[in-house]
Structures are given as structure tokens and as C-alpha cells.
Amino acid sequence: MNKNVLITGGAGFIGSNLALKLIGKGYKVTVLDNLSPQIHGDNPEVTSPLFKKIQDKVIFIRGTVTSKEDWQRAIANQDIIVHYAAETGTGQSMYEIQKYVDVNINGTAILLDLLANQPHSVKKVVVASSRSIYGEGKYRSREAGIVYPGSRTNEYMLNGDFEVKYPGCTEPLELMPTDEESKIHPSSVYGITKQNQEQMIMTVCPTLGIAPVAFRYQNVYGPGQSLSNPYTGILSIFSTRIRNGNEINIFEDGLESRDFVYIDDVVAATTLGIEKESANGQVFNVGFGAPTDVLTVARTLIKNYGIDVPVKVSGNFRLGDIRHNYADLTKIKALLGFEPAFDFEKGVKEFADWVLKQEVMEDKYSQSINEMKSRGLYK
Template sequence: MNSEQLSPAVIVTGGAGFIGCALSPGLLERGLPVIAIDSLLEQVHPGQQRPEALPAEVELVHADVTDAAAWDALLQRVRPELVIHLAAETGTGQSLTESTRHAMSNVVGTTTMLDAFVRHDVLPKHVVLTSSRAVYGEGAWTDASGTDFNPPPRSHAQLERGEWDHQGPDGTTAVARPTDAATTRPNPASVYGSTKLTQELILRNWADAFSVPVSVLRLQNVYGPGQSPHNPYTGIVTLFHRLASRGETLDVYEDGLIGRDFVHIDDVVSALHACIERPPAVEENRTLDVGTGTVTTILDAARMIAKTYGAPEPQISGKFRDGDVRHAVADVTRTRADLGWEPRWSFEDGSADLSTWLGKGGFLG
């Protein structure tokens, strides 16, 4: 069948996941069939059941993105107008011990998809990749003299000594700077971050060769209603809520001053829709950051969540996790300008929203 005779569709890889389920209702409003490809990983989807949050109108293809035969079967009947590439293994710590699993899903899954598009001569009009702030690693820092530098990932020995912050070339404690895709040099500190950066590079090389517009959105720490409460590697915010609701004392790593930019799922979905509505020009590859632009320390987040449930005061343990970065916050100035987008949720309001959802679902206590 000629590719022009195929039915046009929106394809969402990892479409049954947290972001995919939240994004799909808006995609359906575009008037094209929406097809979600998802392996329904047991770690995220107990029993590998279709999630209730995925709209019934979305066709779910239960397949791994690395399965070339599954792509062949799909692309024999549909032509992808728009591709939202969400499928990825996301565990920072887990990626250090299951590197092959992360590389297969994130890297080989991407190349398998792209090869299928070429094989069937069905090039999308726009590909959107959700990447991660993990590609930056420690990002850029500034020392007391005003000198900017890019520190290497913190070593295991450094963390064992409790040397949490970076020192500048002059030996003084440095201050982290917000990350901006236009100016911050990627330098991943984890296998996960390395696979996400590889995804970006592969997609950029491919898109340049085939003149396919590409948008890369580097997401900060996403949280909110719909995030799997079953996944032991899920976000720290959901985990803290579940533990605090049982009256447990929250264990805060390092000295509690790890900085994160927690961005609510609604803000991520609105950024994705804005990105779709304002596609880049042909042959243009754009990379933008999605976050709130506001830092919340892990200790402040833990205290806020503990207070919600009347749980004990969080305790700083000095534990650490290899591959974690000290500080992460996005500079979303360009994203605001390019997409006409604005983050709406404060962490306080978003945390309360998540608590309500977890309570209604019976996931607390």
C-alpha cells in the first residue's frame, strides 16, 4: 500500500505511562486516531493491565519499542503524522545496575522506531522527544570569584566523605546555576542520563538527514496525579507522601539541601501541547527546558509533606545515591518565549493535589 493511502495517526510511545495518559485527552481533540505503544512494564503496571487513566478512544498496542515486527505491523496500516516519543526506562539509580535494560529501551528502542519509519517510507511531520534534566549532570556552577565552570559528576569517594557541594577552581564553595539547553553543556552523571542524551543525538542526526522537524523537551522532576504508586523507582514526591501517610519518618539524603525543580504533570502536559501547536520549521531541531524555574530542597519538600499527614519531623541521614546530582533547576525563559507557555503550579499546591489523588485512590496509609 502506498504510504499516502495509509490512515494518518498520532503515535505515542510509552503512551500508557504517567505522561502519556495525561497527554492523550488533548491529543484526541486534534481529530486524528491516537495510538499508544507500550510494553506495560510490570514495575509500573501491575498485572500488565491497561491503565484506567488511558482514554478508551486511544488504541493501545501492547509491544516493546525495540520490537521491529510490532512496528512493521503498525506501519502497514497507519501513517504517523505526529510522534510523541515518551518510552524510556527512567530509574537513575537503577540504571547503574541495569545498564543494558536502559540502553535497550532508550537507545535501541529509538533506533528501531526510526528505522521502521524509513523502512515503510512514513516520515512524521513532527517528532517530539521528552528528554531529561539528567543529561546536564551537575550542570554549570559559579565560584566566589564569579568564575563559571562545569564540574564532573560527584565520585563515590567524594560522596562518602560528605563533600556534597562542588568547589570552584579557587577552592571556594560554588553556587549552581539554572540549566538552559542553549548554554549549559550536557555532562550526564548517570547511565540513565547518558542514554537520554544519546536519544537526543540519534534523533537529531536522523532528523537532519531526513528533514523531519524535531522538538526535544528536557523535563525536570515530574510529579502529580497519575504517577505510578506501585513503582519502587517512582518519583521521590509520591514516595514521601505514601511513607508520611503511614506516620513514618522520612529519610532525607545527604544534608537535605539537594535542590530540585519539581514540575507538576499539568504543566508538563501544557508544555507538550504548546510544543505541538507551535512546531519548529522544517529541518529545525529545537531543545527546550521544562520546569518551574524554582528550587525546592529535598528537606523542604519532606517537611511540607510530613506536615500534611502529621508525620514526624524528617531526619537527615547523610545517605547518598551514586549518580544523583546536587542541584537541578531549569531556566525556562526561552521555553516561555518560544511556546507561549507558563508553568502554573507551585510545589505546595501540587503536593496537595497529589495527596488528594492518592487518598481517593486508596494509596495512602
């Protein structure tokens, strides 16, 4: 392709996989990443598998998106920017608010300010948005039609009622796939910052003659994701607990669901967005397109690892968590020709086979729960 691509956060889980895919297609890739200890450990040049797999294959800039100078170095001579660098995790965002805003919102603002006010060669910006911007997903009510429920109340959940409610509706709501035209109403600080990122990119770039593309990723998983970070990714969290022989604590009643999308599918969708003109100016959902409940996740992992640990459906819950959300893929299939290749069973087997080849990581789950408890976010 002979095009220059900058991937911010390119040493992370999704970014490193995308970098290798693009290098294989002939792109020249630059990565801007701060090698956060929470993801890469305290000595990333030696211990981070994610960093080591792109080391010497990309032009690497160790820096942060909160630094104008680091952005200036990274943007030089780039044709395309894929903006992944962000603080992630809904739970942690509810008490590290300034950090999330500084990195996710201010970091994006610095990028756009530079593109608006300094010479550059950038033609396209692809931004990683998130399903978290939707908050609760889309539902149908026999009484009110299509509805978008707000956040669930503490009172109901303390009484073991975890289903979503909608004013004036007395019958259970029917879950539907969430399309790109659905209501945007995030229920976490993380979701708010991702909404802001997306809107800034989609609003400012066209005024500069730059094509914007936003991908609202669902729950991404697969080989290479961090097994030591207790703040993101229930497949990683559950896997580490299982391999340590520890009980799995299932929040709520275990029937809360997510759309789990395999890393190879995410990379394929993103590559289509980079290369296809039909992606320009568009926002796309990226998922598998079906929900999987958390109890099924736990049981499937236990089966794949062949390690029997207790599974406790505790009724505990985190404030800010949603009940359900899965992607409507109609748009991305029509405009980009994207079809996910990995269903949950196939993807989890690939993931579990990889996990079993890794060293057993320290289980830091209790630490993350205690942090939320101390702030009144875990019930």
C-alpha cells in the same frame, strides 16, 4: 485537528495525560506500550489506573519499542510521533545497564531505521529528553566564571561534605539556572541513554525531512503517577512512606534540590511543541524554573497529609546522584510562549489531595535501597 499521533509509552504517567489532552483537541491517538509490571502491576488491564483512563479512548497496541514489528504496526499512517517509551530512574540504571541501553537507545534506533528506510507519513517526532543529561547544573565561580562541576567524589561525601567542587576554586559556587546551551555531562546510565536518544532524533530526523523537537523534562509529578514504584519520583516514594507511617530517610544533608514541574504544565509545554512550527528543530527545558530542596519536599508532604512521621536526615547518599539542577525557561517562554501555571506549593496540594483518595500502597522503598546497597551504590 484530524491528525494522527502515536505516543510510545502512552499508558505511562506523562503519556496518558498527554493522550487525553490531544484527544480533547481532536487528534486521533495511537498508544504503543508494554504495560510494564513495575509501573502498571501484574494485571494492568484490571488494576492499572493509568491504562484504564485511556482504554477505549485510543488505538492501543501492546508491544515494545525493542520490536521492529511492533514499531511497524504503530508507525503506520501516523503524522506525529511522541516518543516517551523508556526505562526511567537514575539509580536502577546503574545496575540494569543492558536493559536501559536496549530500550532507550536501541528502541530509538529501530524507530529511526524504519523512518529512514521504509515509506511513512511522519512529519514530526517529539522526544522526551531529561534534565539528567546535564548532570550537575550550571554554577558561577568568583574565581573561574561559569563552571559545570563534575560528579562528586565518594571521599568528600563520606565525610559529610555534599557540595559540588570545581578544580582551582576555593570559594563556594553559586547555583544558576541551567540553560539549553549548558554542558552535557550525565552522571548516570539513564542520563547517557537520554542524551543518546535526543541526539539521534535531532540528528537523523532533519535528514529525512521530519521536524524533531526535544523536551528536557525536569522532575515531573502530579495526580496519576505511580505510588508503588520505588525507583522513580521522591514525591511518590515519600507519600507512600508517610501513609504507611514509616520514617522518611533524607539523603545527604537534605539541602540537595530539584526543579519539580507539575504534570499539567508538562502536557501544556509538550502540546505547544506538537502544534507550533517555532518548536521544530529545537531543544527545550521544561520545568517550573526554581529549585526546591528535599527536606522542604518531605515537610510539605507531611503537612498536606496531616500525618506526622519521623524525618531523618541520614547523610546516606547514592552514587550518581547530582546535587542541584533547575531549569532556565527563557527559551521555551520566548519561542513557545510557555508559562508554568503551578508553583510547588499549589502543585503539591493538588497531588496530595489526589493521593489521599487512593488506597495505601505497599511500601517497597527498603527493597530498592537493599538492591543498591548490594551493588555498592548506596552509602
